[in-house]
Amino acid sequence: MLKLLKLALVLTLCCAYAMSARAEHNSEQAWLDYHWGRGLNLPALNLNIGGYFKASYVREELSPDKFSVNDLSVFITWSPFDRLRFFAEVEQHNWLSNEGVSRFNETLSVERLFVDVLLSESSTLRFGKYLTPVGRWNVIHSAPLVWTTNRPVLTDDRSYAPRANGVLLTHSHLVNEHNLDITLYLDDSTDLEIKSRNNIVFDRAAGARVNYELTEHLQIGSSYLAYQKLSDMALADLNSPDDAPLPWHHLIGIDALWQHNGYEVLFESHYHLRDDPKHILDEKSLFIQGVAPLVAQVSAVARYEYFNSSIFRPLLQDTVAHIGVTGLAWRPFLPMVLKAEYRFGSGNQIIAPSGFYLSIATFY
């Protein structure tokens, strides 16, 4: 209780200082400002409160139709000082559907919670819980930003934990007047994890990512991640001692993004293996997605995915899945998107069943 009071006192003092410092300067700025899709902004405090919402209707083969409110997310961003920025995202996930209402506590999760320390004009140090910087989709996965209701299989939380807990350093450098971004991170989720809903949680992890702007419209990136995950404990030999080490996983990824005048091509590929001779995991996957504007803020979307994983070997003879997604996305207003898509394929019954998907999502 005393700790909480101390924390509240420090936060109040920071708020008061930030407010007095800012109030001197910006007589042009309104003290409270709301824009749909940009949240509620308090410039005097450098505080912003926003979030997003997603609801969907799913008609999958061999499953009953489902309507659900998938995401109700709240972000809080606060920059009390020039070099300091706090960010929090809390999400209510799948709490309401035609199957009933879930318990509030069970569906609530802390998606992100970190503080950024701006070390210099080009380097930032992050502490806390953040999106694992593997590829491009995972770090921008929110429904209003992406073009399809479904995630590509390789970005699902079946391979690696989509969130890490620990420290992350980013450095940006100009090479031939193009940005080169380097990211290094260390995870200790066993000690730091806060209320998660993910299938996979890291035990420990370390990774790196490099992204380079080849031209104004084309970026290429590469990611490496080494990790141990808590769910691998289930694989442990019952006869071995309790403190037997968890196997290490290694994931290497290559990705690219081209965007120009509303057209977009996104590519990601992963190679993933587990360093454990008893329980071999060998997984190769990729997807390529294209977007083309049609008329009146409507875009056509198509995606092909290839997923080949030895994880299916006990269940299926064929370990390869080919998945296609085709659909339309309509953005009648900048923060909002309505999507309709059909997913199909071969060998996809378990990981990505064929079906029809409709969704609406908006930032608020």
Add this chain to the structure above:
Amino acid sequence: MLLLRNRIILSLLLLCSSACFADDILIVMGQSYAVEKLSIKQLENIYRRKTQLNQVGERWNPINLSASDRLRAAFAQKIYQEPSEVMEAYWNTQYFQGIMPPYVVNSVEGMLRMLETTPGAIGYLLPCQLDKRVRVVLKLTVNESLADLCEKK
């Protein structure tokens, strides 16, 4: 012969439509600020909020004119090489990362006042709008005539 002459005149007119109507946009900061020079890429990174701190450790405060302003459209096209509408998709992505777009003012006078009083503030105006409250750190040449914006002043 006449046809050839007409074609040459037409070509010169087309060439002139881009070059003869080129205008300058000045990138300006408050008089007290110590930055001497910026490159276009550094400016783009500041306006994309990718570079958030300046060399002396203050936060950059990029300032924009309103979305319908022609000067803003010309500035955005020059530094992002995309129309400002396309940039809104970029700001949606940044919003998800907790990063907000540059602050918007309604007039050049509002921009001048913010540049004068806000540490780390950076903005843009036309040469005819320059006054002693600010100093120039970069000059951009755009393929568009903005002279009529000076007449409205």
